[in-house]
Amino acid sequence: MSIVLHGSFTSPFVRHCRVALAQSGLHWAFEPTSSADATAVTPAMRVPFLRADGRLFTDSSVILQYVRERQGRRFLADLEDAQLYHLANAALDSAVNLFLLSKNDRTPDNTPYLKRQRDRVVAAISALADAQRPDDGENDAALRIACFVDWARYRKLYEIEQPSLLSSLARLNQDDAFASTHPSRSDTAP
Known part of the structure; x- marks a missing residue:
């Protein structure tokens, strides 16, 4: 199974996803990707996006929910x-x-x-x-x-x-x- 996060190093949205993935214990990789490059891949036309389980996740909140659920946790407790x-x-x-x-x-x-x-x-x-x-x-x-x-x-x-x-x-x-x-x-x- 492959998890690849695409994004820029300076984006705060990408950063949050990188932190969550680092905390998760999941095996994952980071692929530096510009917003311009993202326009060819995702209809959101922005970073971050995540490829995992044969799926494409195109928003940081959805990426975080995916990561937390993979950890057996809830995203946003209350x-x-x-x-x-x-x-x-x-x-x-x-x-x-x-x-x-x-x-x-x-x-x-x-x-x-x-x-x-x-x-x-x-x-x-x-x-x-x-x-x-x-x-x-x-x-x-x-x-x-x-x-x-x-x-x-x-x-x-x-x-x-x-x-x-x-x-x-x-x-x-x-x-x-x-x-x-x-x-x-x-x-x-x-």
Whole structure:
């Protein structure tokens, strides 16, 4: 049986999948793949995507669910976890889009819709900082939040200085599966 994760080293969505796979004990491989290359393979036209069991999984959340189920675990243990995971995911989607569009001079300063996206990210950061959340290194809500925070800091997009977010990130960085996948470590394969 072959499990191959395709994606970029800097994508926070790919990072979360890499962490989950590293924690899983499953045999898997990582294939660096650009978003441009993904357009020929997946209708989602983005990374990550996963080939496993003769199937193609085209979204990080579905990939995580597949990995956790293979471990005999539930993906997102309860509604509170789901709420935090999806809030972080929405903020991350907006932040990634803002980052990519800024490369083409599309910014919140000149596009009202993008201002709303920026406001969503800022509001989500505040809500995530105030939320009660687990710091368990295998909790997917905590991991998604940490991947978001670390990526936003790496890209220098947002001043994220909330002590609760930084202390959670520091705890997760003690886990080698998380720390070894930091976007700056693009030379490290799983």
